[in-house]
Amino acid sequence: MSNDIQHEIKRRRTLAIISHPDAGKTTLTEKLLLYSGAIRSAGNVMVGKHKATVSDWMSIEQQRGISVSSSAARVEYDEFILNILDTPGHQDFSEDTYRTLMAVDSAIMLLDAGKGVEEQTVKLFKVCRDRGIPIITFINKMDRPALNPFELLDNVEKVLGITAVPMTWPVGDGTDFRGVYEREGKRFHFFERTTGGAYKAPVRLADVHDEQIRASLGETAHAKLIEDLEMVEVVLPQFTQEDFLAERITPVFFGSAITNFGVETFLQRLIDLAPEPQGMKTSGGIVAPESGFFSGFMYKMQANMNKAHRDRIAFFRIVSGKFERGMTAKHFRSGKEVKLNYPFQIFGQDREIIDEAYPGDVIGLSNPGVFRVGDALSTGADFTIPQFPRFAPEIYAKVVPKTGSFSKSFRKGVEQLGEEGVVQIFGDMQGSPIPLIAAVGELQLQVFQSRMESEYNEIIILERLPFTRTRWIGSDVMPASSTLTYALDDQGRKVVLFRSEWEMNYHVEQTKGLILLEKPPEDVAV
Ligand code: G4P
Numbered sequence: 001m002s003n004d005i006q007h008e009i010k011r012r013r014t015l016a017i018i019s020h021p022d023a024g025k026t027t028l029t030e031k032l033l034l035y036s037g038a039i040r041s042a043g044n045v046m047v048g049k050h051k052a053t054v055s056d057w058m059s060i061e062q063q064r065g066i067s068v069s070s071s072a073a074r075v076e077y078d079e080f081i082l083n084i085l086d087t088p089g090h091q092d093f094s095e096d097t098y099r100t101l102m103a104v105d106s107a108i109m110l111l112d113a114g115k116g117v118e119e120q121t122v123k124l125f126k127v128c129r130d131r132g133i134p135i136i137t138f139i140n141k142m143d144r145p146a147l148n149p150f151e152l153l154d155n156v157e158k159v160l161g162i163t164a165v166p167m168t169w170p171v172g173d174g175t176d177f178r179g180v181y182e183r184e185g186k187r188f189h190f191f192e193r194t195t196g197g198a199y200k201a202p203v204r205l206a207d208v209h210d211e212q213i214r215a216s217l218g219e220t221a222h223a224k225l226i227e228d229l230e231m232v233e234v235v236l237p238q239f240t241q242e243d244f245l246a247e248r249i250t251p252v253f254f255g256s257a258i259t260n261f262g263v264e265t266f267l268q269r270l271i272d273l274a275p276e277p278q279g280m281k282t283s284g285g286i287v288a289p290e291s292g293f294f295s296g297f298m299y300k301m302q303a304n305m306n307k308a309h310r311d312r313i314a315f316f317r318i319v320s321g322k323f324e325r326g327m328t329a330k331h332f333r334s335g336k337e338v339k340l341n342y343p344f345q346i347f348g349q350d351r352e353i354i355d356e357a358y359p360g361d362v363i364g365l366s367n368p369g370v371f372r373v374g375d376a377l378s379t380g381a382d383f384t385i386p387q388f389p390r391f392a393p394e395i396y397a398k399v400v401p402k403t404g405s406f407s408k409s410f411r412k413g414v415e416q417l418g419e420e421g422v423v424q425i426f427g428d429m430q431g432s433p434i435p436l437i438a439a440v441g442e443l444q445l446q447v448f449q450s451r452m453e454s455e456y457n458e459i460i461i462l463e464r465l466p467f468t469r470t471r472w473i474g475s476d477v478m479p480a481s482s483t484l485t486y487a488l489d490d491q492g493r494k495v496v497l498f499r500s501e502w503e504m505n506y507h508v509e510q511t512k513g514l515i516l517l518e519k520p521p522e523d524v525a526v
Pocket of ligand 1 (some may be wrong): 020022023024025026027028061089141142143144256257258259318406453
């Protein structure tokens, strides 16, 4: 193992931001990018919906002015490289959002200070927890009316079951927001609104009892800060890296991304806290980043990014070794050697061919149709990796060909797009030829429909079904009711479909011994 690779591993952090739409993910990512030495032009670095570049990506994306893809942003700060993988929300929410979490080593949980933990954050948090990924929390929008900080921490604990330990502590909120006190560094960061709409945030070194802080905050606010900090000491545990890595606690920072307040402190601490690139579970044990060979896995596929070329892109997370353009690696599922000629890095929508990359980096590989989500490539000895997890769908539709004929191309399209992971395909229990397609986000259905038409020449009609919950059965006991709908997953396992959370809970209460699972029993996280 060369020192060169060791050095590259040590300076990388690969993470994602998990949040509910509108909490400020795009804003925070943009502000983090401001600190990046790599920043070039706005069009190059913007991610998600704020991006400015125009390209020839999927027509759906053009029509709706949104990004179908979740790509990566790279922040280079103080010798460190942060790969921030985008997890699309809003209308773009799809299984890819979850899959991206398979490729990161930690996550930033971004909360809106006025709202606390919201629905989509809970879903994404669960995926992180299943994988055992440590989570760092940023409570945003302190410049707007916020919930009491103790209430916010309590909310995290109650809803997510993880203890929130404040690393900074806010004084006031909204128009009374005065800044944050950094507990460990004992520094107060003043938040000052300046005329002309710009904000600046000077930092003064001082202990919390410092006269300067007292004078600046005023007697009452200062006394409240001291009282709050004492309370924090009493009621909350101390931060330890061990508890954080074991997901027993999440360190919390308060700030205001839009005014760039608290972002640099957060970035500095993020680099200290977030773990370096981690290894990968395989049939032959853990492949560590320092292993003497190149390896990694595909975590998401994207097709038709360029209509003229019909090209498909596999997003690949490097796990071990150095990647060099033009190298050959073994694709384990097919058993074939593949030459990796045109690897690229993705900035927003722009691509750039790269010559080398290291563990923790994400590269785009052109996919001639052989790669699938969860596939591994390696130059080392043969191994298999656990099946990529499947995520319980919340949206269902029947797929019917417009012509009424279940032609060969129709069946092939359904099968191939299912294998690629565009949607999940479920079979009808009665053996009907009409497949059920299922997804976690609307966008997946639209991508499926558009690809069936453009790639398989099949105009399809999607008949939406009213189900919102999918559960695999984890007990010998089956639901007592005879009115429920069942389907078969791609491995022929029975699932129950429910119309609502309420209906699902009702059946669990009614049937003693019934165990319902959110994913197939044997799926294991990578
Ligand atoms: P998202 O990617 O998580 O969906 O959120 P995004 O960053 O787009 O932010 C959602 C809205 O919240 C935006 O306002 C943004 O300006 C605002 N925002 C983000 N961070 C802060 C903050 O710290 N304080 C305040 N007061 N607002 C914040 P918008 O009006 O919906 O969009 P825009 O027109 O400003 O882009």
